[in-house]
Amino acid sequence: xxxxxxxxxxxxxxxxxxxxxxxxxxxxxxxxxxxxxxxxxxxxxxxxxxxxxxxxxxxxxxxxxxxxxxxxxxxxxxxxxxxxxxxxx
Numbered sequence: 583x584x585x586x587x588x589x590x591x592x593x594x595x596x597x598x599x600x601x602x603x604x605x606x607x608x609x610x611x612x613x614x615x616x617x618x619x620x621x622x623x624x625x626x627x628x629x630x631x632x633x634x635x636x637x638x639x640x641x642x643x644x645x646x647x648x649x650x651x652x653x654x655x656x657x658x659x660x661x662x663x664x665x666x667x668x669x670x671x
Contacts, residue, residue, distance in 0.1 A: 585641040594640035601646065606631060608650035615658050 585594060597605065609631060612624050630636050648654070 585645050587642055587645055589642050589644070592642045592644060595643055596640060597646065602636060604650050605646065606636070608652075608655060611655050611659070612649075615655075615662055617658055617662075 609624065609627055612620060613628060616624075630639065
């Protein structure tokens with residue numbers, strides 16, 4: 583798997599085991615959220631994770647950090663929770 587972003591100023595890196603685990607955890611949380619604008623990306627990434635190719639990947643640190651940033655995921659979870667509450671009332 584290779585990062586699809588074209589970033590001239592930032593080189594691709596091989597993730598550590600810790601980074602891979604954090605990425606997998608973030609992916610699971612994002613799968614549950616199903617944010618419409620991210621569905622295609624998440625589905626594509628999930629194919630790599632479930633297919634076992636995740637250990638042979640290269641990515642930009644900034645792309646990885648944006649995807650796995652815990653505070654961002656928590657905000658998305660909160661937003662989703664608020665939407666569900668609005669529909670249930």
